[in-house]
Amino acid sequence: MALHPSVAAVRTAVRRGLADLPPGATVLVACSGGPDSVALLSATVAEARRAGGAGMRVVGATVDHGLQEGSAEQAARTVALMASLGVDETVSSRVVVEHRGTGPEDAARRARYAVLEQMAAHFGASAVLLGHTRDDQAETVLLGLARGSGARSLAGMRASFEVFRRPLLGVARDDTVTACQVEGLEVWDDPHNADPGYARVRVRTRVLPVLEEQIGPGVAAALARTAEQLRADADLLDDLADAAYARLLGPDGGIAAEALAAEPTALRRRVLRRLALEAGSPASELFHEHVVALDSLVLGWRGQKWIDLPGHRRGVRTDGVVRVIAASGEPGEPAAD
Numbered sequence: 001m002a003l004h005p006s007v008a009a010v011r012t013a014v015r016r017g018l019a020d021l022p023p024g025a026t027v028l029v030a031c032s033g034g035p036d037s038v039a040l041l042s043a044t045v046a047e048a049r050r051a052g053g054a055g056m057r058v059v060g061a062t063v064d065h066g067l068q069e070g071s072a073e074q075a076a077r078t079v080a081l082m083a084s085l086g087v088d089e090t091v092s093s094r095v096v097v098e099h100r101g102t103g104p105e106d107a108a109r110r111a112r113y114a115v116l117e118q119m120a121a122h123f124g125a126s127a128v129l130l131g132h133t134r135d136d137q138a139e140t141v142l143l144g145l146a147r148g149s150g151a152r153s154l155a156g157m158r159a160s161f162e163v164f165r166r167p168l169l170g171v172a173r174d175d176t177v178t179a180c181q182v183e184g185l186e187v188w189d190d191p192h193n194a195d196p197g198y199a200r201v202r203v204r205t206r207v208l209p210v211l212e213e214q215i216g217p218g219v220a221a222a223l224a225r226t227a228e229q230l231r232a233d234a235d236l237l238d239d240l241a242d243a244a245y246a247r248l249l250g251p252d253g254g255i256a257a258e259a260l261a262a263e264p265t266a267l268r269r270r271v272l273r274r275l276a277l278e279a280g281s282p283a284s285e286l287f288h289e290h291v292v293a294l295d296s297l298v299l300g301w302r303g304q305k306w307i308d309l310p311g312h313r314r315g316v317r318t319d320g321v322v323r324v325i326a327a328s329g330e331p332g333e334p335a336a337d
């Protein structure tokens with residue numbers, strides 16, 4: 001019997017996403033119990049069992065962040081669901097989410113990735129699969145646009161990084177939801193996914209549907225294509241900027257302003273951003289406006305004393321050299337250039 005198109009779409013994506021793994025490899029599937037990761041797990045098991053398939057060993061993994069009431073029960077239900085899908089092993093872990101300086105969602109994600117990496121090492125897994133879909137990618141791009149982000153943010157999520165892979169990044173969420181329905185899988189509706197207090201949820205439930213209706217179907221797919229194109233551009237620019245940084249960096253950790261001024265804006269600002277990061281300015285707080293301010297030491301030089309940067313750092317220019325230094329102690333008067 002022919003597979004339902006949604007089930008086929010998910011399976012094809014998983015097959016392609018895992019095609020390079022050696023036969024018998026172990027794959028860990030991160031499963032929240034929601035439709036995306038349940039469809040992912042079901043398709044991975046089906047691929048592993050397919051005659052002539054790779055014969056993978058599939059481990060279903062769930063993480064309890066302990067952030068919602070009843071989270072332990074939900075984790076137990078997910079373990080039962082994973083087992084019912086016929087995985088080779090299940091694993092569940094509770095993490096302590098500490099969020100200092102970041103939101104709880106961000107902290108939960110970091111804690112989750114860290115524990116998934118440990119699980120992967122424990123089971124000798126070649127890959128950890130995440131269930132992000134094309135719609136997640138579109139939401140990321142739209143949020144980035146609304147916040148004035150640069151190419152790196154608009155490039156969205158990578159299909160793979162370190163041991164992690166996102167095989168469903170080209171699959172519509174409608175397909176994961178339908179695939180679960182068709183297969184009779186009882187999935188969990190995370191109340192967070194419907195909470196309009198989150199900007200991402202408002203984009204998902206209010207903004208994207210209006211765009212799809214007013215501009216035409218296919219907006220989510222188009223936004224995901226934008227991400228893919230920008231990722232290639234951003235990767236190239238980052239590589240060029242890394243080379244420029246290595247070439248321009250002086251032995252004392254500064255960069256000659258005159259040489260930097262000759263670089264195109266896209267490279268100059270990336271080099272300056274890297275200079276600030278290397279000096280300890282935290283990436284999560286270092287925004288475009290900081291880099292533009294730092295750039296004023298290069299192209300808008302009029303004897304500024306210093307530029308304040310996050311993480312108690314300062315950009316200074318002395319004797320024609322731009323540096324980022326710790327803000328402790330008052331720097332002396334800048335030398336006249």
Ligand SMILES: Nc1ncnc2c1ncn2[C@@H]1O[C@H](COP(=O)(O)OP(=O)(O)OP(=O)(O)O)[C@@H](O)[C@H]1O
Nearest residue numbers: 030031032034035036037061062063129130131132
């Ligand atoms: N508690 C969890 N345990 C294990 N994996 C998780 C957990 N939460 C999220 N993940 C993984 O991260 C992916 C993205 O999570 P996120 O909460 O952003 O997605 P989602 O779109 O709600 O996905 P899902 O429908 O699978 O819950 C999930 O598809 C899953 O692979």
